[in-house]
Amino acid sequence: NAGVMQNPRHLVRRRGQEARLRCSPMKGHSHVYWYRQLPEEGLKFMVYLQKENIIDESGMPKERFSAEFPKEGPSILRIQQVVRGDSAAYFCASSPGQGGSGNTIYFGEGSWLTVV
Amino acid sequence: TQLLEQSPQFLSIQEGENLTVYCNSSSVFSSLQWYRQEPGEGPVLLVTVVTGGEVKKLKRLTFQFGDARKDSSLHITAAQPGDTGLYLCAGVGSTSGTYKYIFGTGTRLKVLA
Numbered sequence: 001n002a003g004v005m006q007n008p009r010h011l012v013r014r015r016g017q018e019a020r021l022r023c024s025p026m027k028g029h030s031h032v033y034w035y036r037q038l039p040e041e042g043l044k045f046m047v048y049l050q051k052e053n054i055i056d057e058s059g060m061p062k063e064r065f066s067a068e069f070p071k072e073g074p075s076i077l078r079i080q081q082v083v084r085g086d087s088a089a090y091f092c093a094s095s096p097g098q099g100g101s102g103n104t105i106y107f108g109e110g111s112w113l114t115v116v
Numbered sequence: 117t118q119l120l121e122q123s124p125q126f127l128s129i130q131e132g133e134n135l136t137v138y139c140n141s142s143s144v145f146s147s148l149q150w151y152r153q154e155p156g157e158g159p160v161l162l163v164t165v166v167t168g169g170e171v172k173k174l175k176r177l178t179f180q181f182g183d184a185r186k187d188s189s190l191h192i193t194a195a196q197p198g199d200t201g202l203y204l205c206a207g208v209g210s211t212s213g214t215y216k217y218i219f220g221t222g223t224r225l226k227v228l229a
Binding site for chain 2: 006041042044048105107108110
């Protein structure tokens, strides 16, 4: 997972505040994915983005959550008015291409959000 | 909806034992990856399998992709405490023309010294 940079690694927010999680993909990768992992569970897909485009957001909650991947700068996952149930590890991954045979995604080390 | 189920969900074994983890789906995947995740860290890629029937070895780990590309297995020989972790399989599938990486439910392995 070297190369995919996420920050902050740990974030504490009070209920009602906003959380912003950043992800810089590996060099040369233009595809970014966000996943959420609750304690003791597997990874749940949230959103798939390319530069300036949201390709698939079928895993994103309808409200309070948004994601972007601007032409310049990192991808950002934004959670507004956080609630305790948003507490989780959020993982970003990147890949050089969309998918298909042989494509692989590489993960960052995650951002742990705690809502108090 | 494409789903990947892993079994067993939890496994606790003694050092030196062998084990197999299974990853099954009713869907066909163009490729499949196996990852290992340790507490507090992100998943780390172990292997990618692409061809039906493909077998890949990584030291004491043997990965196999089913002939029909719907399932995969991970076999660990002579497990060591360092093998402890969450093992995740991920299939690359297509939904409405968009490729998506679909993760299995995970297998938590604990190897006791």
